[in-house]
Amino acid sequence: MLQVKDLHVFYDQIEALRGVSLSVDERAIVTLIGANGAGKSTLLRSISGILRARSGSIKFAGASIEQAPAHLIARTGLAHVPEGRRLFAKLTVDENLRMGAFRRNDRRAIEDDRERLMDMFPRLRERTAQISGTLSGGEQQMVAMARALMSRPRMLLLDEPSMGLSPLMVDFVFDTITKINGEGITILLVEQNASLALQIATSAYVIESGSISLQGSGVSLLHDERVREAYLG
Incomplete structure (x- = not known):
């Protein structure tokens, strides 16, 4: 449903995304984990049209959207829930x-x-x-x-939905994400709670310093020693 290929995004002269590629199958939950400042939110903002990539391609449901404005991307069925809620x-x-x-x-x-x-x-x-x-x-x-x-929407971009929430509310949010996906909505999830995010993920990516460093199923990354040491404590 979503294909990102060799995406490069800059803030002025600072390169925030360095050739990022990923794919999200229809009805999947794909999780993106990484440290603060690694480029997770930048990627979601680039997909939804808030930021414009300098090079690379983004295709949603077969159509190229990397040059489209945010309001037209929203009309294609892609909805973005940004970090900080932005109500x-x-x-x-x-x-x-x-x-x-x-x-x-x-x-x-x-x-x-x-x-x-x-x-x-x-x-x-x-x-x-x-x-x-x-x-x-x-x-x-x-x-x-x-x-x-x-x-x-056909696809939901979720940026840090559990940030700042109580443990009880975190559980509710993750249960709800699973229910939303069960209704047929594809999800790309950026999340600081790597353990819970990987548990519900069909597939997952690790981003470090603007580049994808690891990818695999949610289960495989959950048990990967490098991921456990860096993100699971």
Whole structure:
């Protein structure tokens, strides 16, 4: 579904991604792990069109998107949940969710999706009229994921969804990621909790200093001594 080949991305004169290549099969969960500053978020931002690569190619569902603007990439069915949630902090929970469906005009289906997501994230049903900026970190993460799902994506880019959350909320987020994937949505996951991320991954990549250093199944990397020493403690 997604193919990235020989991607080079710069911040001014600093090369952040150095020839990164990876692929994500349809309905898979692919995990990307690495240290802070390794290039994980840069890769997701390049895929979703927030950053423009200097060279290399990105194909989604067979179409080249490396030169497309972010709003057109979103229309192809690719949704990005960025690090830090990036909610519309002054809007309510319900307004944030409806912003996720701003391109859609199928009102009945929008309401059906909203109800389905309230079932997936029950706490949001109690918070629909609450200003999003006043929510807890875990609740904000629920809103960010639900907002992305309101666009009916084919693929979800998740950037550090468990960051700053309590252990109980981390478990909920990972259970929800598995459920979302079970509904047929492909997932590319960047995650600091390498152990949990690798446990649910179909395949996985390790990125170091802007380059892919290891790749394999989630299980194989979970038991790789180099990964265990560097990322699993």
